[in-house]
Amino acid sequence: MAVDNDGIAVVTLQRPPVNSLNLDLLQAMNNTFDDVAKNKSKGMILTSASPTVFSAGLDIMEMYKPDPKRLETFWVTLQDMWLKLFGASFPTAAAINGHAPAGGCLIATSCEYRVMLSGKFTIGLNETALGIVPPTWIQDSLRHTIPTRQAEIALTTGKMFTVDEALKWRTNRGAEGAARLGPPVLEGPQMPPRSPDQILNKTLKMCLSPKMALDTGIIKLNALNEYLVTERTTIVDNAITFGIKKCNDMDINIQKRGRRKVGLIDETAADKAEAIEKCKKFIKRFDKIPSLARGMTKQIFRQEVLQKLLTNRQADTKQFLDLVNQPKIQQSLELYLAMLKQKSQK
Ligand SMILES: CCCCC/C=C\C/C=C\CC/C=C/CC(=O)SCCNC(=O)CCNC(=O)[C@H](O)C(C)(C)COP(=O)(O)OP(=O)(O)OC[C@H]1O[C@@H](n2cnc3c(N)ncnc32)[C@H](O)[C@@H]1OP(=O)(O)O
Numbered sequence: 590m591a592v593d594n595d596g597i598a599v600v601t602l603q604r605p606p607v608n609s610l611n612l613d614l615l616q617a618m619n620n621t622f623d624d625v626a627k628n629k630s631k632g633m634i635l636t637s638a639s640p641t642v643f644s645a646g647l648d649i650m651e652m653y654k655p656d657p658k659r660l661e662t663f664w665v666t667l668q669d670m671w672l673k674l675f676g677a678s679f680p681t682a683a684a685i686n687g688h689a690p691a692g693g694c695l696i697a698t699s700c701e702y703r704v705m706l707s708g709k710f711t712i713g714l715n716e717t718a719l720g721i722v723p724p725t726w727i728q729d730s731l732r733h734t735i736p737t738r739q740a741e742i743a744l745t746t747g748k749m750f751t752v753d754e755a756l757k758w759r760t761n762r763g764a765e766g767a768a769r770l771g772p773p774v775l776e777g778p779q780m781p782p783r784s785p786d787q788i789l790n791k792t793l794k795m796c797l798s799p800k801m802a803l804d805t806g807i808i809k810l811n812a813l814n815e816y817l818v819t820e821r822t823t824i825v826d827n828a829i830t831f832g833i834k835k836c837n838d839m840d841i842n843i844q845k846r847g848r849r850k851v852g853l854i855d856e857t858a859a860d861k862a863e864a865i866e867k868c869k870k871f872i873k874r875f876d877k878i879p880s881l882a883r884g885m886t887k888q889i890f891r892q893e894v895l896q897k898l899l900t901n902r903q904a905d906t907k908q909f910l911d912l913v914n915q916p917k918i919q920q921s922l923e924l925y926l927a928m929l930k931q932k933s934q935k
Pocket residue numbers: 606607609641642644645646647648649650652688690691692693715716719721722723724909912913918921922925926929930931932933934
């Protein structure tokens with residue numbers, strides 16, 4: 590851990606080669622989180638010493654042919670890590686400088702803000718694709734970060750997001766619809782926007798014009814048609830501008846043409862230094878907010894999810910132990926480890 594002049598702690602995961610979360614690393618993380626809280630640091634940024642992996646998730650070696658007592662301690666320590674990180678009263682951010690599968694994604698989604706390096710990295714909860722049901726609190730971390738519907742699809746498909754997908758703006762009409770729509774209306778040169786009042790005045794003027802005064806329905810219709818055709822771009826542009834302004838005013842996260850952000854990550858960065866800078870900027874947003882009020886508000890906001898695990902802790906641990914001890918799961922772990930080894934030797 591390194592604390593900068595602003596009092597922000599940068600905690601670097603350093604367990605080569607891939608920061609897989611074994612018992613020792615989890616215990617070290619828990620001690621560090623306690624220190625950050627005790628030192629009254631302004632906030633904490635989690636990052637990795639590896640240039641390509643944020644964290645490979647749980648260390649599979651902890652689950653393969655395990656010692657029963659250690660396995661239980663391992664799971665309880667993982668629960669502790671999540672309770673401390675997800676429930677931390679101080680601001681937390683992740684500078685994700687590489688792959689973040691499964692438990693790696695869990696760490697990132699337990700933080701309040703995520704900046705990921707652009708590149709061929711992936712992030713997500715892939716458990717279902719590996720034949721495992723992610724425990725409720727792991728699912729909750731994702732559900733707390735991205736819209737519920739997106740979280741359900743990501744969880745049930747074991748989706749690993751590319752950096753672009755994790756950040757991406759989704760259109761309500763799907764990718765095909767977005768392609769059909771072409772480039773966003775508001776990009777590039779455009780007419781100066783007019784207010785809805787200006788549009789209304791123009792419409793009224795048109796209705797009172799000599800053309801409109803002729804008392805023939807068809808001529809009125811033609812005049813209106815002519816007006817709509819000549820002014821359609823302006824009308825559409827203004828409606829979009831007006832809608833976006835309203836959404837911004839209400840802090841609704843939509844952008845041009847109704848695209849919604851998935852928001853598994855908040856920003857991208859070109860390198861680790863930039864990712865850390867962006868995380869610091871996020872933490873400094875709270876400079877003028879009383880820290881007690883901020884921390885308590887965050888904890889109340891996260892209370893329901895935290896409480897669920899606190900209430901079901903023993904049952905959750907039993908479920909994990911029963912699952913890992915199944916011969917079928919041990920077989921899968923053996924195959925998975927062999928596959929990883931084979932891949933790394935290529
Ligand atoms: C079947 C899987 C899990 C079954 C669990 C069963 C029951 C548990 C029940 C409930 C728990 C639910 C929660 C699970 C959360 C998890 O986190 S499970 C772990 C899931 N993690 C992964 O699937 C990631 C696997 N790793 C990778 O995809 C890649 O390693 C990487 C992270 C993308 C990095 O790739 P890179 O090319 O840089 O490195 P290598 O692949 O060459 O790996 C180097 C080295 O590290 C070993 N290794 C990689 N990941 C792990 C790991 N998670 N645990 C232990 N060891 C790992 C890899 O084998 C290489 O070793 P070497 O050959 O000895 O060098």
